[in-house]
Amino acid sequence: MRRSAARPAVLRCPPLLVLVAVGLVAGRLPGVPTYHLDAHFVPPLRLPPSLHTAALDSSYPDGS
Numbered sequence: 001m002r003r004s005a006a007r008p009a010v011l012r013c014p015p016l017l018v019l020v021a022v023g024l025v026a027g028r029l030p031g032v033p034t035y036h037l038d039a040h041f042v043p044p045l046r047l048p049p050s051l052h053t054a055a056l057d058s059s060y061p062d063g064s
Contacts, residue, residue, distance in 0.1 A: 026032060
């Protein structure tokens with residue numbers, strides 16, 4: 001029976017954590033342009049997915 005090799009620590013991290021780490025490193029590289037988002041632009045992008053997730057996790061009251 002073959003034993004599988006141990007996975008590197010990077011592969012054991014949640015994918016979101018890896019994306020954040022890559023973004024932080026990429027943001028510090030010289031030559032990468034700086035982006036600024038308007039404060040009124042961000043909530044319409046973030047709010048619908050949050051509401052959708054909350055709606056899927058909620059339930060109607062029984063009513064009895």
